[in-house]
Amino acid sequence: MSLDKEKIKHVAKLARISVDEAKVNSLTKDLNSIFKFIEQLNELNTDKVEPLTSILNQSLRSRKDEISDGKIREKILKNSPKKNEEFFCSSKGG
Amino acid sequence: MSNITNQSLSEILESIKSKKISSLELTQAYIKNIENAKKLNAFVTTTFDQALENAKKFDNKPNNEQLLSGVPLAVKDLFCTENVKTTAGSNILNNFVPSYESTVTKNLWNNGAFLLGKLNCDEFAMGSSNETSFFGNVINPVGDHLVPGGSSGGSSSALAADLTPATIGTDTGGSIRQPASFTGTVGLKPTYGLCSRWGIVAFASSLDQAGPMTKTVNDCSIMLEAMSGFDEKDSTSINKKKETYSKNLKDNIKGLKIGIPKEYRVDNMPKEIDELWEKGKKILKDLGAQLIDISLPHTKYALPTYYIVAPAEASSNLARYDGVRYGYRSQKGKDLIEMYENTRSEGFGDEVKRRILIGTYVLSSGYYDAYYLKAQKVRQLIKKDFDDSFTKVDAILTPSTPSSAFKIGEKTNDPVSMYLNDIFTVPVNLAGLPALSLPAGLDKQGYPLGLQLIGKALDEQKILNIGYAFEKNCGYKNEIKKWWS
Numbered sequence: 001m002s003l004d005k006e007k008i009k010h011v012a013k014l015a016r017i018s019v020d021e022a023k024v025n026s027l028t029k030d031l032n033s034i035f036k037f038i039e040q041l042n043e044l045n046t047d048k049v050e051p052l053t054s055i056l057n058q059s060l061r062s063r064k065d066e067i068s069d070g071k072i073r074e075k076i077l078k079n080s081p082k083k084n085e086e087f088f089c090s091s092k093g094g
Numbered sequence: 095m096s097n098i099t100n101q102s103l104s105e106i107l108e109s110i111k112s113k114k115i116s117s118l119e120l121t122q123a124y125i126k127n128i129e130n131a132k133k134l135n136a137f138v139t140t141t142f143d144q145a146l147e148n149a150k151k152f153d154n155k156p157n158n159e160q161l162l163s164g165v166p167l168a169v170k171d172l173f174c175t176e177n178v179k180t181t182a183g184s185n186i187l188n189n190f191v192p193s194y195e196s197t198v199t200k201n202l203w204n205n206g207a208f209l210l211g212k213l214n215c216d217e218f219a220m221g222s223s224n225e226t227s228f229f230g231n232v233i234n235p236v237g238d239h240l241v242p243g244g245s246s247g248g249s250s251s252a253l254a255a256d257l258t259p260a261t262i263g264t265d266t267g268g269s270i271r272q273p274a275s276f277t278g279t280v281g282l283k284p285t286y287g288l289c290s291r292w293g294i295v296a297f298a299s300s301l302d303q304a305g306p307m308t309k310t311v312n313d314c315s316i317m318l319e320a321m322s323g324f325d326e327k328d329s330t331s332i333n334k335k336k337e338t339y340s341k342n343l344k345d346n347i348k349g350l351k352i353g354i355p356k357e358y359r360v361d362n363m364p365k366e367i368d369e370l371w372e373k374g375k376k377i378l379k380d381l382g383a384q385l386i387d388i389s390l391p392h393t394k395y396a397l398p399t400y401y402i403v404a405p406a407e408a409s410s411n412l413a414r415y416d417g418v419r420y421g422y423r424s425q426k427g428k429d430l431i432e433m434y435e436n437t438r439s440e441g442f443g444d445e446v447k448r449r450i451l452i453g454t455y456v457l458s459s460g461y462y463d464a465y466y467l468k469a470q471k472v473r474q475l476i477k478k479d480f481d482d483s484f485t486k487v488d489a490i491l492t493p494s495t496p497s498s499a500f501k502i503g504e505k506t507n508d509p510v511s512m513y514l515n516d517i518f519t520v521p522v523n524l525a526g527l528p529a530l531s532l533p534a535g536l537d538k539q540g541y542p543l544g545l546q547l548i549g550k551a552l553d554e555q556k557i558l559n560i561g562y563a564f565e566k567n568c569g570y571k572n573e574i575k576k577w578w579s
Contacts, residue, residue: 008451015409015454016416017447018435030448030509037510038398041468044475051470052477055286055300055526060329075193079420088418091433 002032099123099256103165103313106259110156110164117149117156117164124166124210128257130579134233136242136252138171139179140211148208160206161320161340168258170249171212172219173199173304174293178209182295183217183227183245186415186422186441196293197325198262198304205320210258214248217443218412219269219297221245222515225506226445233502234277235574236541240499243273249307250277254574260308260317264294266301267400268495268519271531274307275494275544278533278572280314280561281307283519285551286526287332290325298407299330301400301523309572311532311561315339318554334552342555345563348382352560353487357393358518360496366537367493374491374534374545377567378560386487390479395472396521397513402456402469403524408446409453415441448509477525484550489557492518494531494544522548530557533570542572 005024008031012019019027054060073086082089098106098115109115125142145166152164174180174192181187199209216226224232224247232247234240235255242251246263250273253261263270265283274281282305289304296302306317319339325331354375359368375385417423417437424436442450456465483490496517505512522529527548534545545564549557 003455011451011455011458013435014458015450016413016431016434016438017442017450018432018439019447020439027448027451031451033508033510034401034448034452034513037513038401038465040398041395041402041472044392044395044472046468046471046475049471049474051467052474053470055477056330056332058332061333062329063326072193076419078193079190081417081421081423090418091427091430 003028003035099127099259102310103260103308103316104310106165107163111158117152118146120164121145121149121166121210124257127255128211131255131257133578134235134251134255135230136214136232136248136255136257137168137211138181138183138214138229138248141178141209145208145210152206157206161316162202162205162207165207165259166210167202167207168210168213168252168261169199170215170246170261170263172215172264172295173262174295175199175209175212178212180212180295181229182219183215183229184442184446185228186438187295188228188422190420192293194293197290197327198294198321201321201323202262207320213252213261216245216247217446218295218408219245219264219266220408220445220449222268222272222512223500223505224248225502226443228443231502234499235578236277236499238577239501240541241276241502243276243499245269246273246307250274250279253277253279253307253309254572255576255578260306260313262304262317262321263307264302264304265523266297266404267523268516270305270307271519271529271544271546272495272516274531276499276542278542278570278574279307279309280311280533281305281531282314282318282554283522283529284318284322284554285332285528287330288322288528288552288554290323290328290331292325292327296411298404299411300407301404303523311558311565312340312343314530315343315558332552337555339555339558343562344559345566347378347560347563350383350489350560351386351487352378352383353386353388353483353490355388355390355393355483355490355492357390358492360517363496364537367496367543370535370543370545371491371493374564377564378491381563381567383560388483388487388490390483390521392472392475392479393521396476396524397517399469399472399476399524400516400520401452401513402465403473405449405453406457406466407453409450409457412446412450417441445509473524476521480525480527489560490548492546492548494518494546498537498539498541498543518546527551528554528557530561532561532564533572534568535570
């Protein structure tokens with residue numbers, strides 16, 4: 001299948017990435033060549049194959065539901081582009 | 095003493111232990127090299143003051159019982175380092191200063207090493223030439239017009255140029271082994287789960303694995319021993335007893351069975367790569383190993399599978415970059431959604447955006463089965479190919495890459511041709527196996543070429559042993575001229 005410009009703009013919207021109108025054409029060309037390459041997989045019949053869900057021969061470990069750290073608000077806020085006392089600030093206000 | 099930085103890590107450790115050189119002198123020698131090598135653009139951040147301080151501390155109270163006593167190390171800028179900027183080669187993390195240390199780097203420091211600086215890499219480790227970094231491309235010390243490979247290109251360049259005695263990288267589809275091959279150095283991608291992923295900027299979580307990049311196989315075993323080990327903080331970390339790879343390093347490979355997969359002879363592969371492979375086979379055979387022809391029938395589907403699985407995982411991992419909690423934020427946008435869109439558009443480079451879009455698409459409603467689920471099924475077949483082969487052989491020998499280092503700019507306009515560079519390295523990541531790239535020869539232009547040894551899961555010791563025997567008998571010498579200083 002081929003991806004058209006509208007589809008790509010829609011996917012970009014889902015991914016929360018704005019795409020310059022000037023770049024849509026080259027992006028469409030690149031993505032289509034990548035998908036053409038990816039679609040080689042359609043040569044294979046995989047009807048009877050189980051999808052691989054973990055590469056390890058073990059299931060994911062879960063830890064005890066206990067607090068192991070805390071009181072690190074300052075550290076967590078330190079890298080925020082915009083903060084107000086003990087809160088992260090989103091785009092407007094603050 | 096003037097040549098200390100030419101030496102291998104194990105030789106340097108010996109010199110420190112025997113007090114032939116102090117940690118401070120050693121650190122000063124590397125700092126001098128780094129300052130003279132700015133043209134290579136291998137470093138994003140240097141931590142010289144901190145390193146000198148640590149070196150003095152070591153000299154005042156030397157502890158020589160550790161694996162990496164008194165040694166300064168530069169690491170890929172994908173490992174979070176406490177209070178030292180960590181960028182992942184991206185504008186979106188240009189101002190990010192972690193408040194914690196990655197487990198793998200912490201393991202290095204607990205073994206006596208200390209940080210010298212952070213090394214350039216492809217943005218979020220997405221690339222095979224170090225040309226996607228926000229901080230500019232890195233130059234291969236082999237030649238001023240050549241890429242150092244990627245994504246651990248700053249690591250391979252710095253190591254080959256004697257700017258660090260050893261280093262670590264990460265490998266999602268070949269990002270340790272391909273740059274090692276392009277610079278005539280040793281690179282190991284360990285078994286998935288052997289080294290903790292905690293504190294490493296995530297790209298594709300089911301494929302990412304940290305590993306050593308070194309000048310010799312012995313150095314590689316020392317570094318692996320230091321960095322690996324179970325970590326509670328990584329839910330995919332394997333809980334097993336720690337191995338002493340360097341102590342157990344042996345060069346006797348008599349009777350080992352080495353598989354030669356016919357599918358790794360690809361179309362348009364340069365004759366030199368084929369000849370290199372033949373040379374490698376002969377060396378192992380002369381050492382008493384038995385060569386066995388094997389088949390890994392789904393090899394050709396590994397790259398297409400990878401370019402679904404890796405972008406899919408990347409698109410969800412990179413969803414965290416929202417300009418709110420950390421990292422770059424755009425000043426443009428009339429509401430929250432526009433702020434997200436502009437932040438991500440301005441913060442990510444073209445290759446990262448491409449992969450996020452691919453990943454978002456293959457996971458989106460209506461396309462999931464056709465792409466992502468299909469890829470997970472083919473991944474199963476690729477893993478099964480290896481499982482079947484490892485009932486017959488101890489290790490597999492292949493070329494590391496289909497070419498030597500290419501020119502800067504040569505492949506940037508054609509993403510698929512760039513991706514094809516990882517054709518021999520990607521299957522290993524999909525199957526979670528360990529693989530070692532060894533310098534094995536030069537092509538007619540004098541550029542390094544590597545061979546790859548693939549092992550069973552958790553069989554690092556065996557491929558290190560084979561590599562150790564190979565290295566002693568290969569006669570490879572890295573003769574890089576220091577044109578940059």
